[in-house]
Amino acid sequence: MTFTIGYLIGSLSSGSINRTLAGALVRLAPDDLELREIPIKDLPLYSDDYDDAYPPAGTALKEAIEGADGLLIVSPEYNRSIPGALKNAIDWASRPWGTNSFARKPTGIIGASPGGIGTAVMQAQMRSVLSFLDAPQLNSPEAYITFKPEAFGEDGQVHDDSTRKFLTHYMDEYAAFVRRVLDVDAQGHIGDPEANATKG
Numbered sequence: 001m002t003f004t005i006g007y008l009i010g011s012l013s014s015g016s017i018n019r020t021l022a023g024a025l026v027r028l029a030p031d032d033l034e035l036r037e038i039p040i041k042d043l044p045l046y047s048d049d050y051d052d053a054y055p056p057a058g059t060a061l062k063e064a065i066e067g068a069d070g071l072l073i074v075s076p077e078y079n080r081s082i083p084g085a086l087k088n089a090i091d092w093a094s095r096p097w098g099t100n101s102f103a104r105k106p107t108g109i110i111g112a113s114p115g116g117i118g119t120a121v122m123q124a125q126m127r128s129v130l131s132f133l134d135a136p137q138l139n140s141p142e143a144y145i146t147f148k149p150e151a152f153g154e155d156g157q158v159h160d161d162s163t164r165k166f167l168t169h170y171m172d173e174y175a176a177f178v179r180r181v182l183d184v185d186a187q188g189h190i191g192d193p194e195a196n197a198t199k200g
Contacts (some may be wrong), residue, residue, distance in 0.1 A: 003178050005029070006068035009077025010086035010111070010122075017147045021112040022074045023156035028168045030175045035072070038064045040089040051096040058092045065101040066095050069095040070178045071135070073109045077122035082129070094133055102133040106181035108174045109137065112145040119144055138177045143170050 007025070011018050026035045042057045044050075050058065065071065075086055082085070082090075093101040103137075111119030111125050128135055151160035158164035 002032050002034050003069040003175075003182070004067070005035045005070045006013065006064055006073055007035055007072040007074055008038050008040060008086065008089060010073065010083040013021050016076070017112050017114075018074050018076050020152050020154075021071075021110070021147070023144060023154075024152060024164075024167055025072065025074065025171060027156035028158070028164070029171045032140055033171070033175050033178070036064075036068070038068070038071075040085055043089055043092055046088055046091040046095070054096075058135070061089060062093050062099070064103045065105065068105065069182060070106040070174075071102070071108070072174070073107065073126060075109070075111050075119065075122060075126070076113060077111060077119040080121045082122050084145050087129075090129060090133070094107050100133055102130065102135040104181075105135050106178045107135045107137050108143075108170075108177070110143040110145065110170065112147040114147055116146050117144045118146075122135050136177075136181050139172050141166075141170055141173060143167075155199075187189070 007022055009016060009019050009022055013019070029035055030154070038061065040061065042056065042062065044057070054062075073086070073172055075083060078084070090102070107130055109123045109130075111122060113119050123144070127137060145163070145167075148160065148163075151163050158167060
């Protein structure tokens, strides 16, 4: 069985190091994951004034997220926080109220920066947001990638052995997490109304 994984890149820059990282994740993903980018650059700033008539960019975002089996968030950290464009996309996809597109999507968070733990605060804040949105998260391994230009090729290749091994391990763990969350035979699974009705 193949799972479709949508990935959101938190930077709008065409030369983003996190876009380079995303390319490496696509290349290193196990065979049962098919990764597709979910673009966020054309979204206007969210306002509930749009809730009665979503613009095409907002509708396309929600449909792409809802059509994915799981999500990967690949993002830098801006000013010790979530980049504005990414937070804006999350706000669009979680509204109108009662139509949260993130619910029950197995989600992984990963980020690259020139420093050692440059995305740690962003990831911590993102976990809080995703928890509120009822998106199950891969909690371990955490992935703060120190970006070295010489380690990555433009075509998604990773030239550094230790980086390639870690990213391969991360994607293997994420794939296993997706399978666990979406296993319809799992007792008490979140997507099984009959099993949930027997709790308590």
